[in-house]
Amino acid sequence: MGRRANPGAPAPTLAAGGEASVRDLPGVGPALAEKLAARGLIRLQDLWLHLPTRYEDRTTLTPIRDLVPGQPAQVEGRVEAVERGFRYRPLLRVTIADDSRATLALRFFHFNSAQAAQFIPGRRLRCYGDARPSGHGLEIVHPSYRFLAESDEGAMRDSLDPVYPLIEGIGPQTMSRLIAEALKRLPPAEELELLPGAVTRALDMPTLKEALQVAHRPPPDTDVLLFSSGRHPALQRLAFEEMLAHHLSLRRQRIALRAHGASAIKGRGALADSLRKGLPYSLTGAQRRVYDEVAADMRKPEPMLRLVQGDVGSGKTVVAALAALRAVEAGKQVALMAPTELLAEQHLINFRSWLEPLGIQVAWLAGKVTGKARTAALARIASGEGQVVVGTHALMQEGVVFKDLALAIVDEQHRFGVHQRLSLRDKGLDGSRVPHQLVMTATPIPRTLAMSAYADLDVSVIDEMPPGRTPVTTVALPGTRRDEVVERIRVACAEGRQVYWVCTLIDEADAEDKPGPGVLRIDAQAAQSTFEALTLALPGLRVGLLHGRMKPAEKQSVMAQFKAGELQLLVATTVIEVGVDVPNASLMVIENAERLGLAQLHQLRGRVGRGAQASSCVLMYKPPLSQMARQRLEVMRQTTDGFVIAEKDLELRGPGELLGTRQTGLAGFRIADLVRDAHLLPTVHRTADGLLAESPALAERIVQRWIGSAARFAGA
Ligand code: ADP
Numbered sequence: 001m002g003r004r005a006n007p008g009a010p011a012p013t014l015a016a017g018g019e020a021s022v023r024d025l026p027g028v029g030p031a032l033a034e035k036l037a038a039r040g041l042i043r044l045q046d047l048w049l050h051l052p053t054r055y056e057d058r059t060t061l062t063p064i065r066d067l068v069p070g071q072p073a074q075v076e077g078r079v080e081a082v083e084r085g086f087r088y089r090p091l092l093r094v095t096i097a098d099d100s101r102a103t104l105a106l107r108f109f110h111f112n113s114a115q116a117a118q119f120i121p122g123r124r125l126r127c128y129g130d131a132r133p134s135g136h137g138l139e140i141v142h143p144s145y146r147f148l149a150e151s152d153e154g155a156m157r158d159s160l161d162p163v164y165p166l167i168e169g170i171g172p173q174t175m176s177r178l179i180a181e182a183l184k185r186l187p188p189a190e191e192l193e194l195l196p197g198a199v200t201r202a203l204d205m206p207t208l209k210e211a212l213q214v215a216h217r218p219p220p221d222t223d224v225l226l227f228s229s230g231r232h233p234a235l236q237r238l239a240f241e242e243m244l245a246h247h248l249s250l251r252r253q254r255i256a257l258r259a260h261g262a263s264a265i266k267g268r269g270a271l272a273d274s275l276r277k278g279l280p281y282s283l284t285g286a287q288r289r290v291y292d293e294v295a296a297d298m299r300k301p302e303p304m305l306r307l308v309q310g311d312v313g314s315g316k317t318v319v320a321a322l323a324a325l326r327a328v329e330a331g332k333q334v335a336l337m338a339p340t341e342l343l344a345e346q347h348l349i350n351f352r353s354w355l356e357p358l359g360i361q362v363a364w365l366a367g368k369v370t371g372k373a374r375t376a377a378l379a380r381i382a383s384g385e386g387q388v389v390v391g392t393h394a395l396m397q398e399g400v401v402f403k404d405l406a407l408a409i410v411d412e413q414h415r416f417g418v419h420q421r422l423s424l425r426d427k428g429l430d431g432s433r434v435p436h437q438l439v440m441t442a443t444p445i446p447r448t449l450a451m452s453a454y455a456d457l458d459v460s461v462i463d464e465m466p467p468g469r470t471p472v473t474t475v476a477l478p479g480t481r482r483d484e485v486v487e488r489i490r491v492a493c494a495e496g497r498q499v500y501w502v503c504t505l506i507d508e509a510d511a512e513d514k515p516g517p518g519v520l521r522i523d524a525q526a527a528q529s530t531f532e533a534l535t536l537a538l539p540g541l542r543v544g545l546l547h548g549r550m551k552p553a554e555k556q557s558v559m560a561q562f563k564a565g566e567l568q569l570l571v572a573t574t575v576i577e578v579g580v581d582v583p584n585a586s587l588m589v590i591e592n593a594e595r596l597g598l599a600q601l602h603q604l605r606g607r608v609g610r611g612a613q614a615s616s617c618v619l620m621y622k623p624p625l626s627q628m629a630r631q632r633l634e635v636m637r638q639t640t641d642g643f644v645i646a647e648k649d650l651e652l653r654g655p656g657e658l659l660g661t662r663q664t665g666l667a668g669f670r671i672a673d674l675v676r677d678a679h680l681l682p683t684v685h686r687t688a689d690g691l692l693a694e695s696p697a698l699a700e701r702i703v704q705r706w707i708g709s710a711a712r713f714a715g716a
């Protein structure tokens with residue numbers, strides 16, 4: 001172990017120091033070690049890199065009167081009133097007042113009775129948090145607080161307080177103590193450092209040791225603003241190394257994958273040509289270019305790793321079908337995986353209509369395919385009779401065995417984690433060969449981000465829309481003008497057009513929670529009652545309902561009816577966000593549009609404007625609008641360009657949300673922020689190039705240090 005228990009043993013190497021177990025720290029028994037391990041804190045260096053998520057400034061007190069919404073502050077006051085209630089869930093509201101005679105509400109949703117009983121009118125307390133406007137003045141939701149005795153002078157802190165990510169069963173004090181113990185065991189700076197001297201000198205940043213010490217314990221004279229904005233050199237130093245580790249991990253993954261062979265798909269492309277000739281349109285220039293890039297990749301005996309980015313409606317599906325035909329022509333098997341059953345079924349319909357006339361068998365596998373049908377599907381896949389296999393993540397389950405998978409196509413990549421993508425690839429592992437991978441996404445990712453998020457993929461962009469589309473006109477209207485909107489629907493349908501009405505979260509209290517099954521339920525209820533109201537308001541119109549809680553067969557049948565024009569108005573939840581394609585639909589109404597992010601609004605709106613007729617989108621909102629919501633709706637009104645929208649989204653929200661939490665491990669950054677730290681990326685990339693070429697062993701250690709056990713998944 002890392003401790004020098006035996007004086008005869010050689011001095012621990014750098015790796016041994018950081019590799020020592022957290023169990024070696026005083027006071028860490030099996031129970032605590034287990035809780036730490038559950039969060040990946042196993043080695044000493046995991047604790048060194050367990051960095052604060054933020055800092056609290058308790059060096060000063062802010063009078064309640066001077067609180068600025070959205071700006072965290074420390075406040076002292078006395079309890080004035082305590083109110084307990086229940087609104088969707090238990091609620092505790094404590095009103096405090098200070099010498100400035102202003103009041104502030106503290107609101108708790110999670111609390112126990114003992115905690116609630118401590119709030120006694122007159123008691124003095126000090127709390128810290130983000131004040132937000134509420135119905136009755138400012139409030140802080142779940143502030144951190146402590147009571148002060150009357151005699152307590154309430155000395156201020158002299159430096160910023162680090163706040164660590166919450167770990168179940170480990171209180172903040174224990175965490176601080178553990179970190180302090182771990183920091184005591186930091187080796188000398190030169191031993192800790194993994195970056196080559198040339199890099200650190202060029203960066204002009206503190207050593208890793210210094211940076212860690214400062215990040216965990218900001219010195220008293222720290223520039224508060226520089227620090228809490230993450231721009232302090234110590235924090236930048238850590239962000240740099242973390243981004244480097246992530247980038248290296250993706251690059252290594254790519255290198256490892258490229259070391260495998262793949263089937264070189266060389267045919268003339270006769271089947272693909274037949275499909276092209278049979279299409280009612282010709283490919284756009286962008287589709288042709290991307291298809292050529294894909295075909296060129298597939299000709300090589302090493303696996304293609306290509307991401308095709310194309311805005312909603314840019315025509316990615318047909319490019320995927322053409323690629324599939326090349327593999328089929330070479331006698332190989334193809335898998336196409338989509339994130340939802342609805343989308344997978346749409347692909348199935350398209351692929352069958354394109355491929356079956358050419359004599360190609362398309363097999364289908366999804367979670368709902370069970371019993372005999374599943375056995376039959378598995379047999380068709382295993383025998384190779386199913387030349388192209390379309391499905392959901394069910395394709396990756398155990399028991400699914402391919403005959404000769406040479407091309408794995410994954411649609412709407414942002415819904416899958418990187419590991420899922422890899423697992424489909426493993427299905428095609430055949431000796432040393434892996435399938436070619438084609439990943440399609442409609443999420444337009446700004447370039448800087450794409451370079452980091454997809455360092456393991458080559459990127460092609462379909463940057464041209466099929467001709468004959470008229471841009472969608474977008475208006476934002478308050479919910480009070482609902483009657484006008486209903487009238488618009490009546491007119492559109494009378495003209496033979498079709499309409500989507502999208503319902504989103506309706507309840508404020510639930511909107512605060514993380515999306516989950518509860519939200520799905522609320523959404524479904526909203527859709528149900530809107531469906532009923534619109535059916536009444538629009539007599540004679542054929543109205544359909546689609547939500548996530550319906551059975552797959554019901555969903556499919558509603559979709560088919562809408563597609564066939566039998567339904568004129570489709571009331572739906574955001575389940576229609578991905579992939580639904582009905583060119584005759586020319587009006588979309590999105591209710592509570594202010595609740596949705598830009599990316600989601602853009603995806604939804606992409607469902608209209610697919611035909612030749614002028615289309616429009618009505619964003620209905622509930623006033624008053626927050627500043628952020630107003631900006632979002634404004635962006636939607638001004639542009640339909642997915643890349644512009646993505647850039648704005650990034651600006652307004654930051655990359656975590658844009659990429660989704662399960663994306664590529666990027667969201668798992670401890671300290672780096674891809675927007676704030678984008679200026680470091682060129683150096684990160686250059687450093688990575690150098691390390692991979694000259695010192696792959698160092699590169700490996702940097703990855704191990706920052707990503708550790710998580711990187712093992714990624715090892716190809
Ligand atoms: P996405 O890129 O969002 O997956 P799809 O592949 O679903 O887009 O294509 C959207 C629509 O555009 C479909 O109705 C498809 O038939 C049509 N389409 C695709 N390519 C062309 C083209 N080159 N010309 C005209 N229409 C096209």
Ligand code: MG
Pocket residue numbers: 316317411579
């Ligand atoms: Mg698509």
